[in-house]
Amino acid sequence: MATLFSSSSFLSSPKPFSSHKNKPTLAIKSLLTPTPTIETSFPAIQTFWTWLSDKGIISTKSPIVRPALVSEGLGLVAQKNLSRNEVVLEVSKKFWINPDTVKASDIGKFCDGLKPWVSVALFLIREKAKKGDSMWCSYIDILPDSTNSTIYWSEEELSELQGTQLLSTTVGVKKYVESEFVEVEEEIILPHKNIFPSITSDDFLWAFGILRSRAFSRLRGQDLVLIPLADLINHDSKITTEDYAWEIKGGGLFSRDLVFTLRTPVSVKAGEQVLIQYDLGKSNAEFALDYGFIESRLDRNIFTLTLGIPESDPFYGDKLDIAESNGLAETANFDFVLGQSLPPKMLPYLRLVALGGTDAFLLESIFRNSIWDHLELPISQSNEELICRVVRDACKAALSGYKTTIEEDEKLLDGGNVLDPRLEIAIGIRVGEKKVLEQIDGIFKDREVELDELEYYQERRLKDLGLAGEQGDIIFWEPK
Numbered sequence: 001m002a003t004l005f006s007s008s009s010f011l012s013s014p015k016p017f018s019s020h021k022n023k024p025t026l027a028i029k030s031l032l033t034p035t036p037t038i039e040t041s042f043p044a045i046q047t048f049w050t051w052l053s054d055k056g057i058i059s060t061k062s063p064i065v066r067p068a069l070v071s072e073g074l075g076l077v078a079q080k081n082l083s084r085n086e087v088v089l090e091v092s093k094k095f096w097i098n099p100d101t102v103k104a105s106d107i108g109k110f111c112d113g114l115k116p117w118v119s120v121a122l123f124l125i126r127e128k129a130k131k132g133d134s135m136w137c138s139y140i141d142i143l144p145d146s147t148n149s150t151i152y153w154s155e156e157e158l159s160e161l162q163g164t165q166l167l168s169t170t171v172g173v174k175k176y177v178e179s180e181f182v183e184v185e186e187e188i189i190l191p192h193k194n195i196f197p198s199i200t201s202d203d204f205l206w207a208f209g210i211l212r213s214r215a216f217s218r219l220r221g222q223d224l225v226l227i228p229l230a231d232l233i234n235h236d237s238k239i240t241t242e243d244y245a246w247e248i249k250g251g252g253l254f255s256r257d258l259v260f261t262l263r264t265p266v267s268v269k270a271g272e273q274v275l276i277q278y279d280l281g282k283s284n285a286e287f288a289l290d291y292g293f294i295e296s297r298l299d300r301n302i303f304t305l306t307l308g309i310p311e312s313d314p315f316y317g318d319k320l321d322i323a324e325s326n327g328l329a330e331t332a333n334f335d336f337v338l339g340q341s342l343p344p345k346m347l348p349y350l351r352l353v354a355l356g357g358t359d360a361f362l363l364e365s366i367f368r369n370s371i372w373d374h375l376e377l378p379i380s381q382s383n384e385e386l387i388c389r390v391v392r393d394a395c396k397a398a399l400s401g402y403k404t405t406i407e408e409d410e411k412l413l414d415g416g417n418v419l420d421p422r423l424e425i426a427i428g429i430r431v432g433e434k435k436v437l438e439q440i441d442g443i444f445k446d447r448e449v450e451l452d453e454l455e456y457y458q459e460r461r462l463k464d465l466g467l468a469g470e471q472g473d474i475i476f477w478e479p480k
């Protein structure tokens with residue numbers, strides 16, 4: 001039975017953590033302070049503000065929000081008291097940056113057929129290189145050089161994630177971005193050197209991270225769109241509704257241009273920051289990868305169990321057929337959330353994968369319509385014992401891949417020292433994953449203890465046929 005827990009140790013010799021040189025290098029980082037400071041006079045913000053006004057993107061006469069320096073970098077600060085659901089800003093489509101913007105630009109003809117994000121990434125890099133000659137220059141100037149997303153971490157910083165799923169994901173994402181860069185470099189950048197001078201893979205990673213952390217997606221008909229000013233909105237974990245935050249209006253037959261509208265999901269006092277909930281469904285690992293921060297909420301801690309039917313299984317074909325008829329496949333990912341019960345379908349899938357020996361008759365085609373119902377309950381002691389052992393072994397193997405214990409991590413977090421934000425993310429992620437793994441192990445440990453008392457398929461079948469009593473004793477018909 002193939003049980004693939006994807007916790008890889010990418011870095012062979014972890015080095016001790018030292019404060020990184022590569023902190024999020026917002027152009028304005030020297031003005032960042034740990035306390036929320038409403039600072040609007042910084043030159044780059046001023047220039048951006050003037051640009052927004054000159055372009056008519058917003059009216060600067062009686063603005064509802066203004067960009068300002070806050071503890072999260074830049075943010076939007078209310079200029080008056082706002083009630084819940086009040087419109088905070090509106091940005092017309094002509095000021096969005098999306099694949100249509102690229103198409104209409106001077107590089108449009110070179111970007112035909114590129115993935116939407118790749119074309120927007122090239123556009124951003126090129127506009128950035130143009131400096132003052134770009135119409136987007138004032139916007140591009142306020143974009144950070146990096147965030148605390150794990151894609152920007154040094155190898156030394158990444159070594160703090162040793163053993164975590166986030167490390168493998170980060171490595172995978174960086175490889176993906178690199179391979180996209182190699183392709184676009186060969187096909188577009190090098191053949192048109194005069195248009196795209198000296199674009200490096202670091203530039204490409206920068207653009208990828210910018211899009212990942214601030215592009216709006218899943219908007220009506222828009223796969224990926226950067227909306228200047230709106231993309232300064234920061235996240236607040238205390239806001240637990242995604243409603244009312246943003247929408248696209250207009251675009252009907254007789255209506256005006258499409259407009260992006262941002263609303264505040266909660267009431268805000270003048271001078272306070274307007275904040276939204278980015279995504280209630282994201283895990284801390286996704287937050288760390290996309291945005292470079294995590295939350296303390298328990299259910300943001302998720303460990304993904306990847307289970308699969310090995311091709312070498314003598315019943316591979318039948319098992320795959322059953323899995324597919326029930327919405328699963330040869331491999332299946334189960335997201336296990338801290339503090340919650342096992343993901344639905346996980347136990348039946350595990351039992352299916354482990355099915356063999358004298359239980360294999362259940363794989364015969366006459367059971368095809370009822371097999372999943374049977375798999376919802378324990379099949380046999382040996383099957384249940386096997387799934388417990390395999391899951392527990394996998395948890396132990398994954399847990400041995402981390403270089404610290406939960407206690408050591410908690411001590412670091414509660415030690416009263418101000419930690420580097422990236423180290424704090426790393427500790428939060430690894431402690432969260434380990435807690436989930438311990439919880440999974442605990443569930444299957446308890447199950448192992450109950451194995452003798454569980455009711456299995458044969459017993460249920462005998463009961464159904466009226467051949468077994470409620471206590472499991474076999475009823476014989478004695479000849480009279």
Ligand SMILES: C[S@@+](CC[C@H](N)C(=O)[O-])C[C@H]1O[C@@H](n2cnc3c(N)ncnc32)[C@H](O)[C@@H]1O
Pocket residue numbers: 026072073074075142143144147148213214231232233234235236237290291292293
């Ligand atoms: C959509 S942008 C928001 C504007 C951003 N603060 C800036 O300076 O440009 C998202 C980024 O803001 C920062 N951010 C947003 N909410 C945050 C939070 N609650 N804690 C820490 N950083 C946050 C992260 O760097 C994230 O990648």
